[in-house]
Amino acid sequence: MCRHLGYVGPPVRVGELMMRGPHSLYVQSWAPSEMRAGGTINADGFGAAWWRRSDVEGARDTVARYRNQAPIWTDPAVAEVLGHLESRSVIAAVRSATIGMPIERNACAPFTDEHWAFSHNGVVPDWRTILVAVLADLNEVFAAALPPATESSDRRALFSSPAVLLEAESLTDSAALWVLLRGLLAAITPEGPVTSPADALQLLVATVLRHQPTARLNLLLGNGVHLWATTCWHSLSVLVADDYTVLSSEPYDADPRWQPIADHQLITATPGHCTITELHALESPTTERARS
Ligand code: GLN
Numbered sequence: 001m002c003r004h005l006g007y008v009g010p011p012v013r014v015g016e017l018m019m020r021g022p023h024s025l026y027v028q029s030w031a032p033s034e035m036r037a038g039g040t041i042n043a044d045g046f047g048a049a050w051w052r053r054s055d056v057e058g059a060r061d062t063v064a065r066y067r068n069q070a071p072i073w074t075d076p077a078v079a080e081v082l083g084h085l086e087s088r089s090v091i092a093a094v095r096s097a098t099i100g101m102p103i104e105r106n107a108c109a110p111f112t113d114e115h116w117a118f119s120h121n122g123v124v125p126d127w128r129t130i131l132v133a134v135l136a137d138l139n140e141v142f143a144a145a146l147p148p149a150t151e152s153s154d155r156r157a158l159f160s161s162p163a164v165l166l167e168a169e170s171l172t173d174s175a176a177l178w179v180l181l182r183g184l185l186a187a188i189t190p191e192g193p194v195t196s197p198a199d200a201l202q203l204l205v206a207t208v209l210r211h212q213p214t215a216r217l218n219l220l221l222g223n224g225v226h227l228w229a230t231t232c233w234h235s236l237s238v239l240v241a242d243d244y245t246v247l248s249s250e251p252y253d254a255d256p257r258w259q260p261i262a263d264h265q266l267i268t269a270t271p272g273h274c275t276i277t278e279l280h281a282l283e284s285p286t287t288e289r290a291r292s
Pocket of ligand 1: 097098101107122123173
């Protein structure tokens, strides 16, 4: 299965980070060591996202990315181009396509929006049916929480039609998950129902697991300043240094500060800090219906 990597801290060169250590993300593409069922190498493409600081005071950083459907070791741009770009945050991934899913550039993480970058390591079995059901649940969450016909109507409408899933840039579970997640991120407000990116990840994972308990959902999200991640089935380790933090499917070196993260956790990281809390399950729909 795919391997991913997130960094926040002082500026690093994107390509250097991807090739850093004897067990770098680059090496993990052909010699991963913790694949936990399914897949042997990550040769179905790769990608990296980095952020450009805005010249406007207070404005958010803008994300840029590079992706290629070819194996990472065939692309000299990793060293020759990405090796010269600097960023305070990076999200990078190498892909092992789930059987039946297309091998194309648009299917390679990171998926991005103006400010966000996202990677998914895992699979949602029967994703076409499951994610339509997840969308319907999210629609109910917003309809129940927001009054009708107010300025919040845009947020109410976010998940009102499954047609939104057609915006996925590739016919993969990961691209469709990104459509749902970026909708939740766009709907963040202090009043809720979604109040933070961590909240958005928690709601998405819990809703997918309610419909598909066998889903594997190691998600990684960044906005150039923070990283957020979940563990659900696959491996993830964290390295918290004085002034930077790295989240990685597998440690890239033997630094004793690497810590493996347990399953079913929600992680928030900033430079030099990381908080890890349990992911919560949602109650079953039948229990909720019985109560309402
Ligand atoms: N299911 C996703 C894809 O096919 C992610 C695969 C993975 O984690 N190996 O792109």
